[in-house]
Amino acid sequence: MPGKLKVKIVAGRHLPVMDRASDLTDAFVEVKFGNTTFKTDVYLKSLNPQWNSEWFKFEVDDEDLQDEPLQITVLDHDTYSANDAIGKVYIDIDPLLYSEAATVISGWFPIYDTIHGIRGEINVVVKVDLFNDLNRFRQSSCGVKFFCTTSIPKCYRAVIIHGFVEELVVNEDPEYQWIDRIRTPRASNEARQRLISLMSGELQRKIGLKVLEMRGNAVVGYLQCFDLEGESGLVVRAIGTACTLDKLSSPAAFLPACNSPSKDMKEIPFNEDPNPNTHSSGPSTPLKNQTYSFSPSKSYSRQSSSSDTDLSLTPKTGMGSGSAGKEGGPFKALLRQQTQSALEQREFPFFTLTAFPPGFLVHVGGVVSARSVKLLDRIHNPDEPETRDAWWAEIRQEIKSHAKALGCHAVVGYSESTSICEEVCILSASGTAAVLNPRFLQDGTVESCLEQRLEENLPAGCGFCHIPYDELNMPFPAHLTYCYNCRKQKVPDVLFTTIDLPIDATVIGKGCLIQARLCRLKKKAQAEANATAISNLLPFMEYEVHTQLMNKLKLKGMNALFGLRIQITVGENMLMGLASATGVYLAALPLPGGIQIAGKTPNDGSYEQHVSHMQKKINDTIAKNKELYEINPPEISEEIIGSPIPEPRQRSRLLRSQSESSDEVTELDLSHGKKDAFVLEIDDTDAMEDVHSLLTDVPPPSGFYSCNTEIMPGINNWTSEIQMFTSVRVIRLSSLNLTNQALNKNFNDLCENLLKSLYFKLRSMIPCCLCHVNFTVSLPEDELIQVTVTAVAITFDKNQALQTTKTQVEKSLQRASTDNEELLQFPLELCSDSLPSHPFPPAKEHLESASSNSGIPAAQRATSVDYSSFADRCSSWIELIKLKAQTIRRGSIKTTVTVEKASPMNEGNFRNRSAPPCANSTVGVVKMTPLSFIPGAKITKYLGIINMFFIRETTSLREEGGVSGFLHAFVAEVFAMVRAHVAALGGNAVVSYIMKQCVFMENPNKNQAQCLINVSGDAVVFVHESELEVVSSQPPTANCQSSCPGGDVTT
Amino acid sequence: MTNELDIFVGNTTLIDEDVYRLWLDGYSVNDAVALRVRSGILEQTGATAAVLQSDTMDHYRTFHMLERLLHAPPKLLHQLIFQIPPSRQALLIERYYAFDEAFVREVLGKKLSKGTKKDLDDISTKTGITLKSCRRQFDNFKRVFKVVEEMRGSLVDNIQQHFLLSDRLARDYAAIVFFANNRFETGKKKLQYLSFGDFAFCAELMIQNWTLGAVDSQVDDMDVDLDKEFLQDLKELKVLVADKDLLDLHKSLVCTALRGKLGVFSEMEANFKNLSRGLVNVAAKLTHNKDVRDLFVDLVEKFVEPCRSDHWPLNDVRLFLNQYSASVHSLDGFRHQALWDRYMGTLRGCLLRLYHD
Secondary structure (H helix, E strand, C coil): CCEEEEEEEEEEECCCCCECCCCECCEEEEEEECCEEEECCCECCCCCCECCCCCEEEEECHHHHHHCCEEEEEEECCCCCCCEEEEEEEECCHHHHCCCCCCCEEEEEEEEECCCEEEEEEEEEEEEEECCCCCCCCCCCCCCEECCCCCCCCCEEEEEEEEEEEEEEEECCHHHCHHHHCCCHHHHHHHHHHHHHHHHHHHHHHHHHHHHHCCCCEEEEEEEEEEECHHHCEEEEEEEEEEEEEECCCHHHHCHHHHCCHHHHHHHHHHHCCCCCCCCCCCCCCHHHHHHHCHHHHHHHHHHHHHHCCCCCHHHHCCCCHHHHHHHHHHHHHHHHHHHHHHHHCCCCECCCCCECCCCEEEEEEEEEEEEEEECCCCCCCCCCHHHHHHHHHHHHHHHHHHHHCCCCEEEEEEEEEEEECCEEEEEEEEEEEEECCHHHHCCCCHHHHHHHHHHCCCCCCHHHCCCCCHHHCCCCCCEEECCCCCCCEEECCEECCCCCCCCCCEEEEEEEEEEEEEEECCCCCHHHHHHHHHHHHHHHHHHHHHHHHHHHHHCCCCEEEEEEEEEEECCCEEEEEEEEEEEEECCCCCCCCECCCCCCCCCHHHHHHHHHHHHHHHHHHHHHHHHCCCCCCCCCCCCCCCCCCCHHHHHHHHHHHHHHCCCHHHCCCCCCCCCCCCCCCCCCCCHHHHHHHHHCCCCCCCEEECCCCCCCCCCCEEEEEEEEEEEEEEECCCCCCCHHHHHHHHHHHHHHHHHHHHHHCHHHCCEEEEEEEEEEECCCCCEEEEEEEEEEEEECHHHCCCCHHHHHHHHHCHHHHCCCCCCCCCHHHHHCHHHHCCCHHHHHHHHHHHCCCCCCHHHHCECCCHHHHHHHHHHHHHHHHHHHHHHCCCEEEEEEEECCCCCCECCCCHHHCCCCCCCCCCCCCEECCCCCCCCEEEEEEEEEEEEEEEEEECCCCCCCHHHHHHHHHHHHHHHHHHHHHHHCCCCEEEEEEEEEEEEEEEHHHCEEEEEEEEEEEEEEEEEHHHHHHHCCCHHHHHHHHHCCCCCCCC | CEEEEEEEEECECCCCHHHHHHHHCCCCHHHHHHHHHHCCHHHHHCCCHHHHHHHHHHHHHHHHHHHHHHCCHHHHHHCCCCECCHHHHHHHHHHHHCCCHHHHHHHCCCCCCHHHHHCHHHHHHHHCCCHHHHHHHHHHHHHHHHHHCCCCCCHHHHHHHHHCCCHHHHHHHHHHHHHHHHCCCCCCHHHHHCCHHHHHHHHHHHHHHHEHHHCCCCCCCCCCCECHHHHHHHHHHHHHHHCHHHHHHHHHHHHHHHCCCCCCHHHHHHHHHHHHHHHHHHHHHCCCHHHHHCHHHHHHHHHHHHHHHCCCCHHHHHHHHHHHHHHHHHCCCCCCHHHHHHHHHHHHHHHHHHCCC
């Protein structure tokens, strides 16, 4: 009996009138957990009852504690007829189950009814007494912390990042059970809410068990989704990254550390890890034992690996230790093997993180993605969800092999999603292939990175851009050049990634949101024919989406995409593709080529004129965008290293010797998985329509920026004013015989208009940036397109906004000091010594060096249309499709696409250098943000995960203000319930907030509508930096402020 | 392509003050959009009419949802659905309960009943205020009236506590409630020159001095109902005009004191008895509800108009009234000094305020 749950019902307020005669209510409360129910007394004739009940005590297994929600029902007592339910509150008590989170849940909760919405509030106090249970075979996993945040949470330090955890549970959907025909909509909705809550709890518990098995203590980047498969059931699935986290005790712990470098720090992991894993390390980290027992090699391997990363040329330049250069070779090989095997031990070397501790990410290969079309069938045995498991395993295997083809042993920024229409389901997975630093995966002696930092010192922010694959054996045709930053290593011409921009990346100018939007009509079909049709369309959609992305990127004068998310949605008669990403100009990559238009009928004079007219327009747009986003890459001068790279075949020999010297490539097995690893690289626009659509994208009004990543490069003086919002739009397509073009235009307009509306609505916040803009498309009915956007608008200080490249470079130089004083403890020696001494001179040098190495005039580089290669690619596509077509017969179809190149590194986090903090927190305000941080504030405590699922239904749609009125009220109610739960946990904000699902169905003829919403996030406590400053002296803050030119240190 | 559904929900509820005003003024969404377009907002922001339409709809929906809460402002403070900064909450409430001068003059002193509500059509046509706005204002009056009508304690405090209004607005509402309860006639043509402010000023004086609450702060309805006993007692003042000696004495006292000080001395001397009779008779009649209602009509007829026709400057009126009330203290045969002061103190204040063009 390892837990006692105690609940007290204090009072209610604003209850609805349940008795028309007296205009009052006789309310009482039922408190239910598992199969036990308690009741309060009836409080007669009041809309503000004061029950002040005794403590209701439930004695329960901790397994139940994890699975079951606490269910509180408020009822109106009726002597003669059945008691009427006023509404319910479900409380997830999980946050009370681990020590560092909340200790008590106490506060006012909205009383929610699925038909009437919020009906008053109830004040509840909940506590849990946990008894220690040492049973090894326990089924519960109390104590494992969950975070939605896709980076190491701010007040923790990663000791070990273990890797991927996943689980799924299935059940019958109550809405489709026979009993649903005879029960009320309310009963059915409540059954569904309860079931999903139960399944979420179970899922979390199971994932927790896996984490314990891996000897971790937390899950970061936890993403839980549910699939409403209709007749065939309900699937709740989750993925995450298992970690061992250490709580950073208090600010005091790292403040005095200034001049005592890594030594002190080095000890921390050993001290703090209660059970030194030497003997007990689980199957996932077998190599650790070796390293521990063979300590010399360990230290060596560290050094050599640092040269393996950004520093492979250290010996040549004479920087760092010369001896390492010689000995480095063999050790490096050893290290490589270690990493390789460490990762290969894992079934799936995937990480759901999008931002990483410094030094974690070594190289980035590119985006890898896989999709598969499946036909849903009834899940016969819910306890053995093998089919669904097998489907995902297949996809993950695919991803893994793609990563391998890119010369990468891991996938970061990994996510999974589904789109379901009737009995067809598209499963999608995507991530960024990467080479990781093995240390984090093993013993987490993180400080070694610091050593590396100190040694390396120079080539900041370009290491991750360097290609991880062998130039001789490239998995796809790419134009390689020498890195424009360090000039030592090869970089691709464009990078696509699904992760956040690494904080040390050197970026020129600002970034912007880039979207590719696409619709394709599809014939209505049944079952297998339908699945076949869809999987035939998929590759073309992917291809076009990428063409659009690439073109738009070039139009913006940028060369890299971060946070890329491609969503393919299936409907009855169409497929929609929406890709969102944040474009930036990485200083390490070459200038993007322009867009060249070539006419198809070159003889036609007027046509040519038209073409040249369009060309001019495009060139103008590029120039304008460069100005708008402040992209002024340094002027290019002399030096051969950066000069035009010879044609791939010609240069191959030359490069070979080089690649041998850096010895990376030889051991890569590129042959495997190469066959279906497709990479698109497009420089052509094949139709005028595309060109037009390129030019119709209107830039945001002045004062506005937008991105879908956590932070916006080039802006780092956020004020604390934030506004999180959700906007939903549904359009009805007018005609039944639509063409693809018309459809595309409609969809494009829908998205553009939505953005315009957002800019207009938020105009009072100017200057401001929309961050983490997250678009979701669904096709609820034949002619309906629904777009849901969640984002946060953050104002920034205009006076300090004019930072340009200089600070960017500076920033990267001092990243170790500024980036995350909380995340990792070691940065301070850097900030005290190296920083103040040379923030400026190195920056300058940097600029010059960067400028000196790209020798090609932009015009020359503008890639012209290459039809032959295009045709090549097309034919291989078709090949692929043929291949896939054969699998269709077996009932499941899959298409896979692997795309482009990618990048990043550590923690992206601007918090520390946010502008003068202001705005006192008002009592009771709960902030919500999709970001992992709150500008101008410091998160001091994580209180637990918020994961809520609501259904709202109405049979009086017109009376509630139509569909808009209905949904508006519901979304507002959902926000309110999230805030209430956070406040009851003692928190004042939700970070990493995400609306994972918003399923809206209407039946205007019956005056009915129904909506399901699923949201999640991390409840936290934050303090404003202004308040913090009073308490503790703050060298880091002072430092970062001084780093901004014009940054007002005094304020 | 039509927008079937279009919503925007912020964690902090967005309130656009301009749109709020348009909503309060009772404009339909389309009219509001047209008005906003005319304000030049499109040019300022580069937005399109469609964007404006969607924005306006959104705000209207929010206001519509907030309206229920605004009916009981403390609910707005405690509710959890809309996260609104306190300053914005105050603004929402204050604006919602604000009213138009033209409208309030129409309904001031009328019974806040269904009957009056039916007349709102006419009021709307007459004042040019939209019917919707008229209804809101009327319902506000009625709601406040219902809540505080039978409450003990200070009227202004009660209003402030239950509706969270600013001091200024709470005082105005106190006047509206007071007038509605006593049904003072304010609509007569004679009274058209008076503003709401004039009446509100008088109401405040009357609440302070003539109600039950002026004597005892622990009774129900204390600030709303006039002190009946006091009104009964006022009959005693009749002696001031009925007793010829007393009247003559009073006149001579006033004339002696004011000789040489008034520009309109001769007119005053000639009219003294009429004026005094008017003022005292008003007091004596207040026992009847009907006459209470006509208080302002009587005051204007019996005092303001005669003085105005003789072109008394305001300052002379002041001097006269001061002397007129003070001289009573020197009348040895008169025993109701306290009663006189309670009556005349307030009346003097009211008359001075009512005396203008």
